[in-house]
Amino acid sequence: MAVYLHDIPLPEALDRFNQALRQGGCDGLLGVEELPLDERLVGRVLAEPVWARLSSPHYHASAMDGFAVRAAATAEAMLNQPVTLICAASAGEKQAAYLDTGDPLPDWADAVIPIENVEPLDEAGLPAANPRRPQVIRIRASVTPWSNVRPMGEDIVATQLVLPAGHVLRPVDLGAAAACGHTHLRLARRPRVAILPTGSELVEIGQPVRPGDIIEFNSLVLAAQVNQWGGEAKRFPITPDRFEDIHRRVQEAAAEHDLVLLNAGSSAGSEDFSARVIASLGEVLVHGVAVRPGHPVILGMVRRSPTVSIPVIGVPGYPVSAALTGEIFVEPLLARWLGRPPQEPLTVEATLTRKVTSPAGDDDYMRVAVGRVGDKLLAAPLSRGAGVITSLVRADGIAILPRGSQGLPAGAPLTVRLYRHPAELERTIFAIGSHDMTLDLLAQFLAGRGRRLASANVGSQGGLVALRRGEAHLAGSHLLDPQTGEYNLSAIRQYLPGRAVKVVALVGRQQGLITARGNPKDIRSLQDLARPEVTFVNRQRGAGTRVLLDYQLSRLGIAPEAIRGYTQEEYTHLAVAAAVASGRADCGLGIAAAAQALDLDFIPLYDEHYELVIPDEIYHSELLAPLFEVLSEPAFRQAVAALPGYDVSRMGELVAEVS
């Protein structure tokens, strides 16, 4: 049976799925379980309202340490006309009795006088040895009935509604339920979700990997999501791409679970069996939803028994698609089964930093970094690739470019569904510019001081442009001026005319050629790049390293066309090193630390200054103060100095002020 991938809009996909769930009778609570009140119930969802069984307090309680009295007996008391009340039973009718806070009011009393407002006396009329066990008390003011008493039901009156059904339990809710006489709560049963990783290319975490092997971690992410949303996830072992094996696994999982997540094989490739398996066990409702990333999702129902079907979701294989499929399809389904409202992200309005394009046919889930620069909250698009899980890790939120839109211009307003607390955005330092490995160390040290460093690697020139546009707090830059031999100053004058900025030294570092271990092609200098058997990997235009290369090539009279791979551009030092490590190139120009990180050889050629360019108003801001603390912190300097090819002697120095 052939099943075709045909994208349909998200609302229609959800409609079809929900209709099938209703018809299948799996639309509401899956069951109710009664559990004893226990701290582990936090996060569980009430299947039924909690009505008070007991009042709280369930008796009239003293609200203070003090003496129970009849208010009427105090009516005549005045400062100069004290009234004496008898405490000891032997001395006559009881008129006052000591109570600790919380003690029940005696039948005969209707008020409490705090102990500090009475004079406790012994038989001789002297201050009592134990002020809580006097013979009599003397009082000099009257009290009104019910003073300092917590009347029965002050907090909760029996029969009243304490918590509604569908409520997600918090710590105080458990206390309130106990206070009003409950020992157990009736909770929505947690949905059982089977997670089935499939794919012959998959290897379990911890197994050795060869090219073509993919570490299977989608099941980990999906299971963690399911548990977080109130379900009970079970991860199955990897099933290879064989129809019969997947078929058997889905049948087995459907027997004992409420939902099956089949990952991946949801596309239409040669070994994508999900749709065929689902069709053979039930029905494919939707194959392909117009969302991106994540469109090859499958929604279906599979038979557990002749009369019962359960839903199955074919989850795409790319990790970003898989995680978003969880958010879009799994979370709302779990919410319905638990009887709670679906989770709702906080949203903020932000300004898009650069133009983005988007396929008009899809709802496009764009990951963005969000931070405040000046008075604007900015949203900077992160990698759009469905395979780039770090784009979700780094994302501060998601902006949806709706179907029908072909993109947005720079500066467009954007609603961002946040993954983070909004206050964190205010503590985010946007560092846009050249990449250096010390920025990762800096991020780690800043995290310990309450700042988040979000860095985007767009090269030195790109960083200065971002500063000009007010889209960054600082730019890492190492732009050599071929005329003067100075770093950064002429570029600052060119890109930031009229702006007052400070330039702070971060590190001195060596630039050189990164080659394979043992330098098999015996590369020694830039001249070797022109050799026909040598393939080079370049940095992108605007990168300081590229400026350095072009300057040195022109000095040496080497034409770029003579260099094989000159047009092959990477955006970071590590990416250049990775290209060399993989054999894609024989060498690239970069820093020593990148070579060492991937165990490559390094031929040092030049010393350069890597500096931070910071607009004056930001330089003095509270946001950046922790940055300067870190730059003068010995532990940070040591960590940087431990990387090869770095000179930290000028770190933190104010190198120049441009105004």
Place this chain on the structure above:
Amino acid sequence: MAVYLHDIPLPEALDRFNQALRQGGCDGLLGVEELPLDERLVGRVLAEPVWARLSSPHYHASAMDGFAVRAAATAEAMLNQPVTLICAASAGEKQAAYLDTGDPLPDWADAVIPIENVEPLDEAGLPAANPRRPQVIRIRASVTPWSNVRPMGEDIVATQLVLPAGHVLRPVDLGAAAACGHTHLRLARRPRVAILPTGSELVEIGQPVRPGDIIEFNSLVLAAQVNQWGGEAKRFPITPDRFEDIHRRVQEAAAEHDLVLLNAGSSAGSEDFSARVIASLGEVLVHGVAVRPGHPVILGMVRRSPTVSIPVIGVPGYPVSAALTGEIFVEPLLARWLGRPPQEPLTVEATLTRKVTSPAGDDDYMRVAVGRVGDKLLAAPLSRGAGVITSLVRADGIAILPRGSQGLPAGAPLTVRLYRHPAELERTIFAIGSHDMTLDLLAQFLAGRGRRLASANVGSQGGLVALRRGEAHLAGSHLLDPQTGEYNLSAIRQYLPGRAVKVVALVGRQQGLITARGNPKDIRSLQDLARPEVTFVNRQRGAGTRVLLDYQLSRLGIAPEAIRGYTQEEYTHLAVAAAVASGRADCGLGIAAAAQALDLDFIPLYDEHYELVIPDEIYHSELLAPLFEVLSEPAFRQAVAALPGYDVSRMGELVAEVS
């Protein structure tokens, strides 16, 4: 040894505590544990940064289902000048090879052409039977190097920072850690927290309660808080108020835990042993903090061994104080021990609905309900009592009235630290006015339709006043006009002059006398209230029931002074019933449902109309639409009709329009 309660300001208390922690060497991480990557790690805190061990992808991977090629070999291809590339090895040098998405790029290739852009052919030059296993492919466009390839390191380059230390793990973080070659993570050890309930008046949940018994649930709330904040709580059984027993328990707990919470006995009452126990085992640093509720808190250190001390917190016994002590003292301590930032509430700016007073010496943590009426976000103070745990359950947030302030006037701006998602506030219906038990049922039914009903019981007149001030969406009212016999209309004209409002029927209900079971004092009518041996319990001024009572008393010529207990006022029908049930009064005027709820007798006297008064602009709002749905829902009508003394025949009818 005598220890005195002496309140000091919160910052100073925290300073002393933190200094002792530093001196005791328990200021940072308590330890590191390495655990295998697992979905249960969500919420755990990284003790160390995660640096990438592997790149991801760790090889050049095809980004599409398609054919691997050398880009150079496609350079000449054009629409009318196709290029043919050989796939089968037998037919010569391999020039193209089919790849599924994710397959590694062969050594000889540097680009991928998607399968939909090629013509797969068999030996005869006809379309191949299996398009993925053709003899040759024909292409009609060139590709550039690295097209449709995910280069090694596209997502993560080995050695880069993936997650910083102190990061709280989310599902996608686990995926990223696995993607870059980690099998285990090094995590902050969870702080072990002993929770010791003490008090001879305490009984465990589920035990029978007698007057004076207090159900012990603070340990449940504290344990749930500790677990939620990343600690590992252990609840101990109740220890009675005996110095030696508490002393032994604290010693025992200190041996195996990082923190001891001793609840309660932190005050200075006759059986408050906490401070003495702590002093005998170590040192009391602070006894009494100028925070309300919660001031009798103790901060101290106790010796585990001759060289090691651990912190102990004496937590006050009132449940609101106990929960707030958790938030103020325990959460930040756990955050520090876990190396994560302390939790940070969202805040909103709201307008205070009514004047509040506050002790000038304390930081006063006021619980508030928050909702939007018109364009104003309003904060309505809830019960200030430290014993009223429902004030925390119902609270949408906390507003702190700082030390030095003696209160705030109505209309003052207020910063509220939210307990709820801000979007929930926008879905909150504020019902202020007369109490009726159907409002609890209504709240339950509305919860199922995405609305939260926050009701405050201030009596019918109070509700109309709240509408006038723009502080409520609707008011429940049953105000009889003694002149006309009509309900509500004349009061609306008086309290809401010139305002256009709608009046909607909720229920007809019987008012009558609530008496003890069996009616031992043989009360039959309002005339009996004047009998000297009968004690009455009244409703507050402005309540519809009070208006009814006063009207009938004047009709009957009975003077209020003749009624014992006339000045004893309660705010709800249930509170009146509770007063009768407890023996505090012999009877009160109220509704049948309240009598039944507490198993009391009811002597019906009058029929009345309980109606909802709703300003026109709110009547038509989206916020209220679900309310009208519920009013016409048979299940809701049945639930109300099942209560005694209710008539639902007119429920939902538009009774009157006033403009």
